[in-house]
Amino acid sequence: MTNSSFHASGDSRMHVAGTGIDAPMMSVHGVRKSYRSGAGSLDVLCGVDLRLERGEFIAIKGQSGSGKSTLLHLMGLLDAPDSGEVRLAGERIDTLSSSRRDRLRNTSIGMVFQSYHLLPELSAMENVLAPLLVRYGVLDWIRFRSQARSRACELLERFGLGARMHHTPRQLSGGEMQRVAIARALVGRPQVLLADEPTGNLDSVSGAGILDTLGRLNREDGLSIVMVTHDDAIAARSDRIVRLVSGLVEDIGEPNDAVIVAA
Ligand SMILES: Nc1ncnc2c1ncn2[C@@H]1O[C@H](COP(=O)(O)OP(=O)(O)O)[C@@H](O)[C@H]1O
Numbered sequence: 001m002t003n004s005s006f007h008a009s010g011d012s013r014m015h016v017a018g019t020g021i022d023a024p025m026m027s028v029h030g031v032r033k034s035y036r037s038g039a040g041s042l043d044v045l046c047g048v049d050l051r052l053e054r055g056e057f058i059a060i061k062g063q064s065g066s067g068k069s070t071l072l073h074l075m076g077l078l079d080a081p082d083s084g085e086v087r088l089a090g091e092r093i094d095t096l097s098s099s100r101r102d103r104l105r106n107t108s109i110g111m112v113f114q115s116y117h118l119l120p121e122l123s124a125m126e127n128v129l130a131p132l133l134v135r136y137g138v139l140d141w142i143r144f145r146s147q148a149r150s151r152a153c154e155l156l157e158r159f160g161l162g163a164r165m166h167h168t169p170r171q172l173s174g175g176e177m178q179r180v181a182i183a184r185a186l187v188g189r190p191q192v193l194l195a196d197e198p199t200g201n202l203d204s205v206s207g208a209g210i211l212d213t214l215g216r217l218n219r220e221d222g223l224s225i226v227m228v229t230h231d232d233a234i235a236a237r238s239d240r241i242v243r244l245v246s247g248l249v250e251d252i253g254e255p256n257d258a259v260i261v262a263a
């Protein structure tokens with residue numbers, strides 16, 4: 001993905017400095033997470049290690065309830081681990097102040113969810129622009145809005161939504177809503193895209209379209225992607241598959257190896 005002069009001067013993107021250059025795009029070290037359940041506690045992640053290289057496309061597989069969403073939420077700074085570390089380009093990010101975490105989520109980490117999470121009263125275009133409005137605030141928005149609109153248009157057109165820009169979510173199909181959500185996740189030019197079962201609510205044709213879109217973003221733009229899925233065929237579209245079992249990550253390897261493991 002190209003880095004144009006699109007960012008405001010106050011852009012808080014995490015600049016890679018020193019050792020960060022050699023560091024993986026994102027990494028998780030010894031992450032533990034438990035939830036209270038009644039009198040006891042449910043140990044969901046029990047020391048997870050994961051390394052996402054620059055330009056890599058990882059699929060995280062695992063049965064329902066195995067902690068896939070929990071792990072992705074920790075990577076996306078939506079929640080904090082009980083212990084362990086989350087790093088972006090070598091820099092620890094899970095212990096940042098909440099305002100810096102919010103800024104990082106706005107600039108460096110794009111997220112996509114199974115149920116899209118679009119704002120129903122806004123058009124596709126307005127949904128895509130929302131993260132930039134948050135980023136720039138009113139004064140910078142006036143300066144940057146035409147660039148922002150062209151960026152949003154470019155993404156929506158690229159995702160085949162050129163004729164849907166002014167539709168609200170209820171006027172769109174599931175596949176179209178997910179493509180709007182992906183455009184919204186990418187409008188701020190993040191370094192990483194985290195996708196939690198992005199095809200989970202879609203029929204197989206729409207789901208294949210979303211996977212093609214993610215695959216192109218990875219190959220053509222070098223976007224680093226972590227995609228959660230419980231579906232082997234979907235996981236097979238990635239470079240590498242890891243599986244969450246009993247709170248730990250097992251590296252299964254490349255998709256072809258996974259077929260052998262699964263057989
Ligand atoms: N906020 C929460 N409070 C209590 N338990 C939770 C919470 N979030 C998830 N869990 C539990 O943690 C386990 C893992 O959940 P999750 O990460 O959503 O799994 P997956 O995405 O693999 O289906 C499940 O048993 C779930 O019920």
Ligand SMILES: [Mg+2]
Pocket residue numbers: 068069070196
């Ligand atoms: Mg989940």
